[in-house]
Amino acid sequence: MPLRLEDYALIGDTHTAALVGRDGSIDWLCLPRFDSAACFAGLLGDESHGRWLLAPAGQITRTERAYREDALVLETTHTTPTGSVRVVDFMTPRRGQARVVRLVEGLTGTVPMRMVLNLRFDYGAAVPWLRRARHGLSAVAGPDAVELRTAVPLDIVTGEATATFTIRGAQREAFVLVWHPSHLEPPPPIDPWDAARNTTRFWRDWASRCTYRGEWRDAVVRSLITLKAMTYRPTGGLVAAVTTSLPEEIGGSRNWDYRFCWLRDATFTLYSMLMAGYEREAEAWRTWLLRAIAGDPRDLKILYGIAGERRSPELVLDWLPGYEGSRPVRIGNDAGSQRQLDVYGEVLDLFHQAAREGLPHEADVWNMELRIMDILESDWREPDEGIWEVRGGRRHFTHSKVMAWVGVDRAIRDVELFGFEGPVDRWRALRREIHDEVCREGFDPELGSFTQSYGSRDLDAALLMIPLVGFLPVEDPRVVGTIDAIRDRLMVDGFVRRYDTDSGVDGLAGSEGAFLPCTCWLADCLALLGREHEARRLFERVLAIRSDVGLLSEEYDTVRRRLVGNYPQAFSHVSLVGTARNLSRGVTGPADRRRRRLTIQRLRAASQRAGR
Numbered sequence: 001m002p003l004r005l006e007d008y009a010l011i012g013d014t015h016t017a018a019l020v021g022r023d024g025s026i027d028w029l030c031l032p033r034f035d036s037a038a039c040f041a042g043l044l045g046d047e048s049h050g051r052w053l054l055a056p057a058g059q060i061t062r063t064e065r066a067y068r069e070d071a072l073v074l075e076t077t078h079t080t081p082t083g084s085v086r087v088v089d090f091m092t093p094r095r096g097q098a099r100v101v102r103l104v105e106g107l108t109g110t111v112p113m114r115m116v117l118n119l120r121f122d123y124g125a126a127v128p129w130l131r132r133a134r135h136g137l138s139a140v141a142g143p144d145a146v147e148l149r150t151a152v153p154l155d156i157v158t159g160e161a162t163a164t165f166t167i168r169g170a171q172r173e174a175f176v177l178v179w180h181p182s183h184l185e186p187p188p189p190i191d192p193w194d195a196a197r198n199t200t201r202f203w204r205d206w207a208s209r210c211t212y213r214g215e216w217r218d219a220v221v222r223s224l225i226t227l228k229a230m231t232y233r234p235t236g237g238l239v240a241a242v243t244t245s246l247p248e249e250i251g252g253s254r255n256w257d258y259r260f261c262w263l264r265d266a267t268f269t270l271y272s273m274l275m276a277g278y279e280r281e282a283e284a285w286r287t288w289l290l291r292a293i294a295g296d297p298r299d300l301k302i303l304y305g306i307a308g309e310r311r312s313p314e315l316v317l318d319w320l321p322g323y324e325g326s327r328p329v330r331i332g333n334d335a336g337s338q339r340q341l342d343v344y345g346e347v348l349d350l351f352h353q354a355a356r357e358g359l360p361h362e363a364d365v366w367n368m369e370l371r372i373m374d375i376l377e378s379d380w381r382e383p384d385e386g387i388w389e390v391r392g393g394r395r396h397f398t399h400s401k402v403m404a405w406v407g408v409d410r411a412i413r414d415v416e417l418f419g420f421e422g423p424v425d426r427w428r429a430l431r432r433e434i435h436d437e438v439c440r441e442g443f444d445p446e447l448g449s450f451t452q453s454y455g456s457r458d459l460d461a462a463l464l465m466i467p468l469v470g471f472l473p474v475e476d477p478r479v480v481g482t483i484d485a486i487r488d489r490l491m492v493d494g495f496v497r498r499y500d501t502d503s504g505v506d507g508l509a510g511s512e513g514a515f516l517p518c519t520c521w522l523a524d525c526l527a528l529l530g531r532e533h534e535a536r537r538l539f540e541r542v543l544a545i546r547s548d549v550g551l552l553s554e555e556y557d558t559v560r561r562r563l564v565g566n567y568p569q570a571f572s573h574v575s576l577v578g579t580a581r582n583l584s585r586g587v588t589g590p591a592d593r594r595r596r597r598l599t600i601q602r603l604r605a606a607s608q609r610a611g612r
Contacts, residue, residue, distance in 0.1 A: 002027055002043045002119040002323055005246065005548040005563040009065065009074050012105040012229035013091035016098060017242040019043060019567075020074055020089050022063055024055030031144065031179040032098050034232060034306055035259045039146065039179075039443070044245060044329050047116075049124030054087055054102050054175065056080050067123060067549055070221060070455045071203035072229055073196065074549070083109020085167050092195050093202045094233065097187045100177040101195055107165040115163040115175065119146060122316050127159040136188065145182035149189055150175045165255040175340045211277030214584030219543055223573035224276055224549035225267065230570050232306040235285030235291075237261040238269055239306060241554070241566035247326035248512035248555055248565045255326055256568040257333045258554075260303040260312060263289065264345050264387065265349040265571055272577040274357045281443075287353050290365065293347070297371045300347075302340045302389070303333060312336040334455045335389040341380065342387050342514075344372050347405030349469070353411035355418060366420050372410050372428070380404040380434060386453075387462050388498055392507025396454040398442035400463035406469045418438055435471070441476070448481035452499055459489055461518035464525050474528040483525050491556040494541040495519050513555030513564045515524050516542055520575035524582050532583070552576065 008019040008045055016036065020028040020218070027042040029052075042051035056078050065076040073090040088103040104113060112442055119128050121141040126143035136148040148154075152163045152173055167172065174192040206228060212220050231238050241258035248254040263461055266289055273282040292308035293300055301310055314334040322329050355361035386397035407501035408431045415424045423435065439456040452460035463482050474480075490497045495514030526535035545563065546552055552572040554565030 001046065001268050003552050004521065006551075008043075008551075008567065009089075009547070009549045010069070010229060010242070010551060010568055011072060011074055011089050011091050012242070013094040013554060014229065014231055014233035015094045016091075017202035017229055018091065018100060019243070020076075022065065022076070023054055024076065024078075024087060026052040026089075026100070029100070030242075030259075031146070034230075034242055035141070037122045038124070038405050039119055039121050039144070041120060042118075043243065043321065044317075044323055045124060045395060046321075047118055049118070049320060050120030051116075051118050052102075052177070053114070053116040054499060055114065056085060065549065067222070069199050069204075070207035070225070071200045072225055073200050074360070077107070077561050080109075080111050083107070083111045083167075083169070085111040087114065088196060090196065091370070092190070092199055098179045099190070099195075100361060101192050101199075102157050102177075103173040103192060103196060104173045104175075105168045105564055106171040106511065108169055110169075111166050111167045113167055113173075115152065115161075115165075117148060117161040118159065119163070120159075120392055120450045123319075123320060123329075130156050130159065130161060132156060138186070140182050141361040143182055144179050145186070147178050148175060148181075149178070184361070188237070189378075205471075209277055212275070212581065215579065216543065216580045216584065218456055219550060220276070221547070223552075223576045224272075226551065226568055226573050227272070227570055227577075228281070231281065231285075235307050236281070237292075237304070237306040237308070238265065238285060238570055240265060240303075240571065241514075243566045244331055245320075245326070245329040246323050246553070246564070246566045248545075249510050249558065250324050250557065250564065251324075252510035252512075253326070253327055253328065254508055254512055255322065255328065255330060256335075257312075257314070257331050257457070258564070258569070259306075260291070260333060260336070261288070261294075261306060262303045263300075264302070264340075264346045265574065266460075267346050267353060268574040268578065269570065270350055272574050272581075274354070274575065275581055279357075279359070282354065282357075283359055286350065289347070290368065293368070297344075297368070297375050300375075301336050302338060302343050302370075303336045303562060310336075327378065335385075338385040338389055339382070339394065340386060340389070341382070341384040341397075341400040342403035344376050345405070345407035348372060348407040348410045348561065355414065361414075361418055369411055369414065370422060372407065373422070374402055376407050377430060380430075388460075388506065390506040392505050395456075395505070396441070397459060397565045398438060398450055398453060399465065401434060401438045401442065402463075402466055402469065402471050404472055405431060408434065409470070438471070443478055445607075447485060448478070449485035450478065450482045452503075456503075458500055458503045458504075458505065459486055461486055461490055461496050461515065461521065464521040465517065467525060467528060468521065474525065480529070483522070483529070487522060491516075491522070494538065495556050495558055496522050513557040515555055516569070516572040517551055517575040520535050520579040523579050527583055529560060537581055539583055542576065542579075 029145040032035040040050040045552040062079040084107040088106045092099045126141040128139035139146045183205040245255035246255035270282045292304045299315040314332040383394035414514040452458040496518040500513045501511045523538040550570040553563035553567035554569040
């Protein structure tokens with residue numbers, strides 16, 4: 001059985017990532033990219049589907065772990081009846097091939113150790129050919145080859161390599177796993193101890209650029225490091241998660257592949273990076289977006305591959321039993337073919353926010369905006385699958401119409417602020433038309449709240465974006481009523497659910513956990529209303545459920561009291577950064593004070609501008 005998600009830590013090289021369990025087992029790793037087939041897929045099955053265990057061979061009385069400060073280098077200390085040992089896990093920042101390095105350092109006494117390597121390529125389906133090599137072993141399966149380099153003697157049987165050895169105080173051993181195409185020679189060896197120092201320096205240098213100095217700085221920096229680790233360095237694309245098919249309900253079928261780049265995450269990610277001082281990363285993300293959506297905007301997808309690939313066919317891997325029996329296991333995501341009207345608004349908002357923060361707003365960007373506006377003008381009245389990618393049929397989702405309004409509003413403001421040319425009078429009339437329709441069709445006077453879709457009486461936590469994007473002032477009674485209704489009907493044990501899954505709107509069986517970004521959105525709204533104590537209490541609930549190494553998944557199971565959904569989840573960490581910035585009292589430097597002031601002013605000004 002795999003561990004609870006909280007018991008996994010992330011290591012990565014900005015091309016791919018691995019999940020390392022508290023028990024010393026790497027149960028998930030895709031090589032050479034985030035979206036490649038996994039060679040360790042035990043997370044979605046058991047050890048027969050691939051894992052790499054490195055841990056004491058006998059009884060463990062205590063295990064403690066932590067990342068090195070401001071770095072993506074994991075240190076796990078095991079205490080046994082006979083001594084203690086430290087295992088250091090990391091991936092070297094990618095310049096050539098992917099490497100996973102595992103170092104064993106004796107601390108006290110004598111500790112018997114064991115290593116078990118079960119490589120299973122193609123998500124556990126392909127057992128590789130193992131051979132002894134000069135400094136360890138080589139493993140080949142089709143296009144993939146892996147070498148394990150170590151001075152520890154190995155026992156090799158069909159499909160498995162094991163080792164037993166003893167570590168005494170001050171003694172140390174190293175294991176280096178390196179991937180390369182099977183038709184090419186393996187890369188030259190590295191000094192693993194130098195690699196540990198260099199990797200630590202790489203991450204600390206990156207973290208030192210963070211300009212955030214407010215409250216919860218450790219949580220913010222760890223979230224930013226996690227987001228950096230989930231960025232595909234060659235293109236700037238950001239995966240929503242490094243995993244596939246981790247369930248939103250244990251034992252359920254809501255299991256999706258999140259190793260793609262979602263456009264709606266773009267605004268949140270870019271703005272978080274900009275607010276923390278990472279202009280280069282924000283610009284790389286925007287450049288990735290421009291490449292990905294190049295061509296006819298009518299072909300705009302809601303998600304793309306990490307290099308901008310447009311196809312994401314969904315397949316079921318029936319040989320994998322799933323995380324704790326949660327089936328099916330899927331790769332690919334058919335949501336890529338859905339119509340989601342809100343994406344157009346989010347893309348236009350992204351371009352606008354980037355320009356407001358000083359990124360160059362070239363003519364090519366404006367030309368793309370003009371073409372998107374043509375689509376919004378003609379298509380905004382159409383139903384869609386909405387922000388949550390429902391599979392129960394298209395509807396007139398209120399949030400989707402609000403985001404269409406956002407797109408038109410941002411195009412108008414680009415003309416007003418930056419002097420671009422466009423039919424601004426026609427757009428102003430369109431903005432008013434959309435606004436009037438949403439207020440007429442999307443609001444239920446009896447409920448005193450906006451609803452999930454026109455004519456329904458269901459709620460949707462995405463409606464919390466109404467004041468945050470400036471559609472209506474936060475003090476508007478309709479907004480206050482919506483915030484209170486969501487708090488009363490969608491909040492469970494201090495966390496907010498996206499919507500009522502029993503309504504049948506998503507066309508799926510089963511239920512799901514509370515959605516962590518929505519919980520942060522509610523905290524943002526409460527802060528805007530001046531209910532700061534309530535907002536901070538809510539946000540600190542989110543902080544409290546992070547893993548011991550500061551990671552969040554997509555959702556939280558309030559019954560089992562555990563993280564669920566794909567892990568770690570970029571959207572959750574982006575939301576954490578944003579809400580920490582909005583609520584922080586501890587800003588110290590002038591840059592921090594300016595950014596916090598601008599953030600609050602922007603939200604309030606957008607709220608006051610709403611509907612004009």
